[in-house]
Amino acid sequence: MKAHYIHKLISQGEHQQLDFKFEIADSKKIAKTFSAFANTDGGKLLIGVKDNGKIAGIRSEEEFYMAEAAATMYCKPTIDFESKEWIVESKKVLEVTIKKGENKPYFAENEDGKWLAYVRVNDRNILANRVLVNSWKRKNSPDGTYINYTQNERLLLEYLENNEFITLSKFKRIAGISLYKAENILTNFLSLDIIEIDISEKQVLYRLSSGLK
Structure with a gap:
């Protein structure tokens, strides 16, 4: 049957x-x-x-x-x-x-x-954390996303080129910047699909988008 x-x-x-x-x-x-x-x-x-x-x-x-x-x-x-x-x-x-x-x-x-x-x-x-929520909002915004490519943005990309992933706290620490600034940079990169987000019950990881590896 x-x-x-x-x-x-x-x-x-x-x-x-x-x-x-x-x-x-x-x-x-x-x-x-x-x-x-x-x-x-x-x-x-x-x-x-x-x-x-x-x-x-x-x-x-x-x-x-x-x-x-x-x-x-x-x-x-x-x-x-x-x-x-x-x-x-x-x-x-x-x-x-x-x-x-x-x-x-x-x-x-x-x-x-x-x-x-x-x-x-x-x-x-x-x-969903603030980074992900704000990245969705920016993707839908008619104003788009503007990135000021500074030492902090460069540091994030260089780190992800040599490491599989990074956490918000790790990025904040190695860049020596505020939580707000670290979240904003990750939000910008996520909204432009430069990085991807990996969410689990225990942690949130950010990694370089597969198309950029």
Whole structure:
């Protein structure tokens, strides 16, 4: 017997573009996942599926309206999504699809009323740092990015030509500059795709873009 589409998705397990939700009890919490998907590579939520992949099903149409509230009320700018209801094992599963956003950064409002941007790393939603958020803003700015090529910019490039990666704190230390200035230089380079960012739960690394090596 041919496996159901939803079973095929579940067999992949949660990953960068797939998340399981037993239910949407809080629109603000699901908004974080919406933000992470839109700011990264897009993705799907299967609502009515437990973390272990067991199908529990959704209980009402309320799940769709909670997802809609997350996308429209608790995400800024509003995040478009597509949804489809499936019947699997005699239970309803709501598939929510979010495309990679074209107007980054996408923010989600947290429990304290703060608007924060997230990225998706493996099966986790990770807070985007200021360098990444500001690089998105500069990429979308009609003013573009202006770089004043000083000793600090040259030092960063020379370091990355001889080392695989650098951290913000390392760059700040070897350049002997303020945190603000170090962040600004990294932001400029990132917005122009001179460097790439590598985010994990433990650290954020910056490396020379693959096309420049």
